[in-house]
Amino acid sequence: MRTIRITGTGSALPGRIVTNKELEQMVETSDEWIRERTGIAERHVSVGETVVTLASEAAHKALEQAGKRAEEIDLILVATCSPEQYLPCCACQVQAAVGAVNALAFDVNAACSGFLFALNTADAYLRTGLAKNALIIGSEVLSKLVDWTDRSSCILFGDGAGAVVVERCEASPGILGRALHSDGTGGGVLQCGARELTTPYARTSAAKTDQKQQTDDREHYIQMDGQEVYRFATRRVPQCIEEALADAGLAVPDIDLFVLHQANARIIDAVAKRLHADREKFPTNLERVGNLSSASIPVLLDELHRQGKLHRGDRIVLAGFGAGLTIGACVMTW
Numbered sequence: 001m002r003t004i005r006i007t008g009t010g011s012a013l014p015g016r017i018v019t020n021k022e023l024e025q026m027v028e029t030s031d032e033w034i035r036e037r038t039g040i041a042e043r044h045v046s047v048g049e050t051v052v053t054l055a056s057e058a059a060h061k062a063l064e065q066a067g068k069r070a071e072e073i074d075l076i077l078v079a080t081c082s083p084e085q086y087l088p089c090c091a092c093q094v095q096a097a098v099g100a101v102n103a104l105a106f107d108v109n110a111a112c113s114g115f116l117f118a119l120n121t122a123d124a125y126l127r128t129g130l131a132k133n134a135l136i137i138g139s140e141v142l143s144k145l146v147d148w149t150d151r152s153s154c155i156l157f158g159d160g161a162g163a164v165v166v167e168r169c170e171a172s173p174g175i176l177g178r179a180l181h182s183d184g185t186g187g188g189v190l191q192c193g194a195r196e197l198t199t200p201y202a203r204t205s206a207a208k209t210d211q212k213q214q215t216d217d218r219e220h221y222i223q224m225d226g227q228e229v230y231r232f233a234t235r236r237v238p239q240c241i242e243e244a245l246a247d248a249g250l251a252v253p254d255i256d257l258f259v260l261h262q263a264n265a266r267i268i269d270a271v272a273k274r275l276h277a278d279r280e281k282f283p284t285n286l287e288r289v290g291n292l293s294s295a296s297i298p299v300l301l302d303e304l305h306r307q308g309k310l311h312r313g314d315r316i317v318l319a320g321f322g323a324g325l326t327i328g329a330c331v332m333t334w
Contacts, residue, residue, distance in 0.1 A: 004123050004126045006301075008165035009162070009305045009306070010063075010162070011162040011302040012049075012161045012162075013158075013161075014054070014159050016047045020034045020035065020040070023155060026148060026154070027151040038264050038265060038286075039265025042287075043157065044158050046141045050084050050141060051084060052090050052139075055078055055137045055163070059094055059163045062165045068133070070098045073100040073102070074133055075105075075131040076103045077134065077137070078108070079118040079294035080139050080140055081109050081114065081294065082141050091106050092106075110324060112291070112293045112294060112322025113320040114293070115136065115138035116318055116329070117328060118294075123175050132168050133167040135163060137162070137298070138161065138162050138299075139294070140292055140294055141159045142159060142291075143157065143159050145220075147222070150221070153223075157293070158289045158292055159292070161299070162299035162301065163302075164301065164302075174333060176248035177250070178331070179243035179247065180327075180329075181240065182326050186325040189228040190225070190325070192219075193219035193220055230266070232321065234267055237327065238275050240321075240328065241258070241329045244330055250315065252275050252276065255317050255331070259301060260297075260319050260320070261319065261322070262285060263286070263291050263296070263321075265286060265287075285300050297320055301318075313334065315332075316334055318330050
């Protein structure tokens with residue numbers, strides 16, 4: 001039976017680090033307040049790095065570790081919700097940057113669930129024989145979408161990219177079970193509007209009032225109902241994990257590691273508690289990088305892999321949630 005396995009990982013983070021102490025000088029907050037509510041101490045912020053440059057750096061590292069030449073890659077998927085350009089897509093730009101001349105390339109936008117959605121898309125391509133391998137990347141520069149005067153959001157997000165190379169194999173077990181869902185009715189709790197675009201045919205309206213202009217300006221930044229997101233995540237993530245485990249014919253005690261989207265330490269604590277799982281099985285790096293949206297899971301995977309904390313045959317759960325609303329979980333053998 002055809003399946004897939006991860007053969008290489010890579011990640012890239014901007015060199016500029018913004019600590020909680022630095023944020024104290026920008027907004028009314030404190031290191032203690034941020035740590036207590038989120039678990040985050042610092043985050044990496046772009047000073048020129050883009051979604052594509054970070055993605056390309058992570059891709060090079062993943063290819064090198066997998067022992068693959070770029071021209072051998074059949075498929076490139078970039079999960080992102082923060083591209084600098086509408087066209088061309090980030091995946092095509094990464095294809096050009098790394099020299100993957102034979103790859104099909106396109107983007108996936110499912111916000112913080114994006115990497116999981118892209119991984120399962122690649123799995124479908126590989127299982128059906130449409131590709132032999134794939135380069136899957138989550139890359140974000142969220143710092144440009146954050147209102148740095150809003151203490152409820154600017155403390156959360158960071159920039160970075162993570163990548164994996166997956167290859168088709170006939171025997172070794174890969175993805176064992178999955179659960180992926182979307183709920184568009186909840187989209188309003190986490191959103192970010194695009195800059196207003198007009199056409200020659202669009203009707204011009206009367207001059208906007210200052211108040212309306214300020215409202216429009218805020219819509220261009222990430223807006224989040226934190227309490228609703230917390231309630232959604234702590235309820236739906238455990239359900240989604242249990243659904244994926246049932247699909248795999250496994251139970252919580254069978255899992256060696258739970259690699260969750262790194263949004264908030266309290267959410268991860270709550271998920272572990274609801275699953276009645278050992279909190280030690282839930283590694284984190286959010287204290288050092290913050291919320292990286294689609295890059296969160298692959299960056300943590302790369303750290304765990306390079307630190308020797310992932311072993312052949314380990315059963316791991318990947319799970320994420322984000323704007324859309326979207327949520328996903330998959331069970332796989334390393």
